[in-house]
Amino acid sequence: MSASPTAITADVLDITALVRIVEASGIGAVTTFLGLVRDHNQGRRVLHLVYEAYEPLAERALGRIVDESRVKWPSVTLAIHHRIGRLTIGDASVAIAAASPHRADSFAACRYAIERIKQIVPIWKHEYFEGGDVWIEGATADPDDQAARDAAMRLACA
Amino acid sequence: MRVAIRLFARLRDLVGCGELEREAPPGSTVGAVWNGLVADYPAIAPYADSMSCAVNAEYARMTDPLADGDEVAFLPPVSGG
Numbered sequence: 549m550s551a552s553p554t555a556i557t558a559d560v561l562d563i564t565a566l567v568r569i570v571e572a573s574g575i576g577a578v579t580t581f582l583g584l585v586r587d588h589n590q591g592r593r594v595l596h597l598v599y600e601a602y603e604p605l606a607e608r609a610l611g612r613i614v615d616e617s618r619v620k621w622p623s624v625t626l627a628i629h630h631r632i633g634r635l636t637i638g639d640a641s642v643a644i645a646a647a648s649p650h651r652a653d654s655f656a657a658c659r660y661a662i663e664r665i666k667q668i669v670p671i672w673k674h675e676y677f678e679g680g681d682v683w684i685e686g687a688t689a690d691p692d693d694q695a696a697r698d699a700a701m702r703l704a705c706a
Numbered sequence: 707m708r709v710a711i712r713l714f715a716r717l718r719d720l721v722g723c724g725e726l727e728r729e730a731p732p733g734s735t736v737g738a739v740w741n742g743l744v745a746d747y748p749a750i751a752p753y754a755d756s757m758s759c760a761v762n763a764e765y766a767r768m769t770d771p772l773a774d775g776d777e778v779a780f781l782p783p784v785s786g787g
Contacts, residue, residue, distance in 0.1 A: 583787050602714055602779055604763035630786060642787055671786030672715035683716040685783040689758040691765055
């Protein structure tokens with residue numbers, strides 16, 4: 549379990565450890581998010597997923613998300629760990645902890661982080677389902693795409 | 707000059723290999739290296755419209771020039787989370 553605020557790791561994610569990373573004096577709220585491997589996707593019965601990352605760039609992209617969050621919510625401390633490798637149903641693939649003096653900012657920053665992860669972090673899931681396997685392809689990653697950033701911000705502040 | 711190429715996810719599967727090396731004229735762009743790869747592996751051509759690229763583990767543009775020893779990565783649409 550990495551003690552760094554951002555990590556791409558093959559280890560089991562530990563949300564309690566993530567909370568410890570962001571805790572500090574003056575904090576009044578911690579919002580946490582765990583993304584789990586679901587047993588179905590688009591009508592398919594999912595057996596397991598294999599996550600792959602371009603690790604050095606993925607680490608930088610997580611750092612960029614933390615930096616973007618800090619600009620919008622200066623009082624929020626964020627930690628994001630994303631798991632790679634073979635994950636089975638119910639395993640946590642991503643863990644986020646956002647701490648702030650008040651709850652509104654920690655909720656918003658946590659939501660912003662997961663939306664941006666899906667947009668700009670070079671990680672791919674290979675889905676193995678009953679009857680076959682498929683690479684899942686979502687967003688074309690472009691950290692400078694302002695429209696994507698705005699969309700993530702709208703969801704965060706809804 | 708020589709450049710290292712990294713491919714991920716389905717792009718890697720289509721090429722059959724995640725790490726390649728290519729000789730390229732000095733000053734070649736990321737796009738030129740991509741076009742050379744497409745010539746060898748036509749199945750990857752459709753990714754031109756949806757992928758991203760990176761040079762030395764930083765996001766880049768297809769018009770960026772490369773230097774000897776650079777690592778260029780081609781990234782299908784991402785699906786983390």
